[in-house]
Amino acid sequence: MARTADKAEQAERISRAVWRIMAGSGPGGLTLRAVAAEAGCTTGLVLHRFPDKRALLVHARDLLHERTGREMDELEGTGSPAQALRAVLRYAASIEADKRQEARVWLGYLAAALGEPGLAGRHAQANRAFLARIDRLVARVRPDWDARARTTVSTALVALVEGMNTLAVADDETYSPRTQKRVIDRALRAFLG
Amino acid sequence: MARTADKAEQAERISRAVWRIMAGSGPGGLTLRAVAAEAGCTTGLVLHRFPDKRALLVHARDLLHERTGREMDELEGTGSPAQALRAVLRYAASIEADKRQEARVWLGYLAAALGEPGLAGRHAQANRAFLARIDRLVARVRPDWDARARTTVSTALVALVEGMNTLAVADDETYSPRTQKRVIDRALRAFLG
């Protein structure tokens, strides 16, 4: 045999380049050449690792989704139900600098999905999974509620966090980490307190 | 003199074409040729009316912002403070079909702003104006609250509505008009009830 390459490591490195480009320049700046330059290689390697641009974007998307899902899985089991819910919501918000970058990435993907229903479907699926997670946590905090009342609150909490993420993309001053924490705590108190 | 053209009417027609393209195909499909075809003219007219693509996008954006601002001004004065607040929040949400399209337009603009800080600044400014509007309405509902408590609730309500708009873009089934209304009413009850 001949030389071997760590394909998974390369795919991840290129995917991380995709995240950085998406967060920094949006879908408009997400060029194969830009990705290659950011990853420290050429378009040749990028298109040897992925069949085409769409496959690259989907892989980078799934990788990010998978990672955040794993980390939220861990948070879900820590402390009391109310504490776990708060921890997951804080994690999903864009409080830390890297989460703020992630919010920009998701926004870029969502905008790219405007033109392609297939990507929009993936986004919908991912958000339903997040909604189910929050609903599960709300059920642990308020086991006596019926599904209808619980889902309404879950949907509200998800929309609240997602809205702050979206708004922080354009105005990270108004939606500072401190403000986001305060809003989350206020919402938890209002809906579940 | 020679022939005359209704420049304002043309600019508005082209801007409407921009909205339709942005909502339908996102920033990636927003081509001068696509805009011209949608507006029923050629790129020649488009670039005779606007100096370049960016000016066209900014004009279409400002036109949409101006229109929604006017319509919310009217809603702000109808009925009791609580009713006015609910009416404005319902208007800002994507309950009607045309508002859902608008949410797609705003999302596309926000994604386009990822690469250009100038556009992001306009977005931040617009959202601060909306936040100030909601804060004004909350102050009318709860005059006894101090500014801190009031702003926290206003920020939460704005994020809630904006989040539902964003999420409805990818999943208009989970965030149906009925669900959005229910969530808004629940939030008003939780925060101000």
Added chain:
DNA sequence: CTGTTACCGTAACAGTCGTTACCGAAAGGC
């Protein structure tokens, strides 16, 4: 009706995009 002027469609430009073909070079088995 005619001349003139503003209007706007046509066509070309340079640049960049995603994608492909090709080929030198690096690395493991013998």
Added chain:
DNA sequence: GCCTTTCGGTAACGACTGTTACGGTAACAG
């Protein structure tokens, strides 16, 4: 050591982008 096989960089292609220059044409003043 060599030889083979895979790797990955180079360069080109056609398509499409925003933008510009030009010319035909429609409409108003006289």
